[in-house]
Amino acid sequence: MSGGAGMYLFAALGAVPPTVKVFEYLPYSMVFPRALAIVHSGGIGTLAQALAAGRPQLIVPVAFDQPDNARRTAALGIARTIPFRKATAGAMASELAPLLDNATYAARAMQVGEIVAKEDGARAAADATPRPPYPDPSDPRGGSSAARRRRRAGIQSGGRCR
Numbered sequence: 001m002s003g004g005a006g007m008y009l010f011a012a013l014g015a016v017p018p019t020v021k022v023f024e025y026l027p028y029s030m031v032f033p034r035a036l037a038i039v040h041s042g043g044i045g046t047l048a049q050a051l052a053a054g055r056p057q058l059i060v061p062v063a064f065d066q067p068d069n070a071r072r073t074a075a076l077g078i079a080r081t082i083p084f085r086k087a088t089a090g091a092m093a094s095e096l097a098p099l100l101d102n103a104t105y106a107a108r109a110m111q112v113g114e115i116v117a118k119e120d121g122a123r124a125a126a127d128a129t130p131r132p133p134y135p136d137p138s139d140p141r142g143g144s145s146a147a148r149r150r151r152r153a154g155i156q157s158g159g160r161c162r
Contacts, residue, residue: 028053037099039092042066042081047073054113056105058095060087078109 016022028046032038032053040046042059047069050057057079059070070081080095099105 037096039096041084042069042073044069048116051078051112051116054110054117056099056109058082058092058099060084060092076108076112078105078112080105 013022028049029052032049032055035053035055037056037058038050038053039058039060040050042061043064043066047057047059051073057073059066059073059079059081060083061067061070061081062084070079073079074081080099082091082095
């Protein structure tokens with residue numbers, strides 16, 4: 001265990017059962033694929049990692065985009081959701097049981113995970129971003145920004161003033 005704020009959090013936990021492991025940092029990409037189900041609040045970053053892992057999810061949305069993310073994920077057939085204000089241990093256990101007992105959730109989550117794994121989100125975002133029109137090099141009004149500055153200053157490309 002390294003130093004820092006995590007030390008105080010670990011100390012506050014006190015003794016944990018031998019079946020519980022405590023880490024200061026553990027990437028979701030390493031943990032989620034090994035889980036039977038993932039319980040989270042539905043924030044977009046955690047949701048993206050959970051989708052990529054291909055595991056069923058119990059989403060307990062709190063605010064902002066989380067309720068919408070939870071509804072959409074449940075509509076895919078890979079998650080169940082429970083409002084934060086109703087998230088007791090018993091209610092969460094009741095929602096987890098079908099995720100673990102019904103193989104349809106796991107199969108559908110795996111299908112969605114395979115789709116997500118094939119996506120290149122950065123490239124798709126770049127491809128969807130409108131590009132500014134590039135000037136035609138043969139157009140005397142086009143060219144580089146330096147050429148436009150020269151024209152505004154009255155300097156022709158040969159260095160002569162107009």
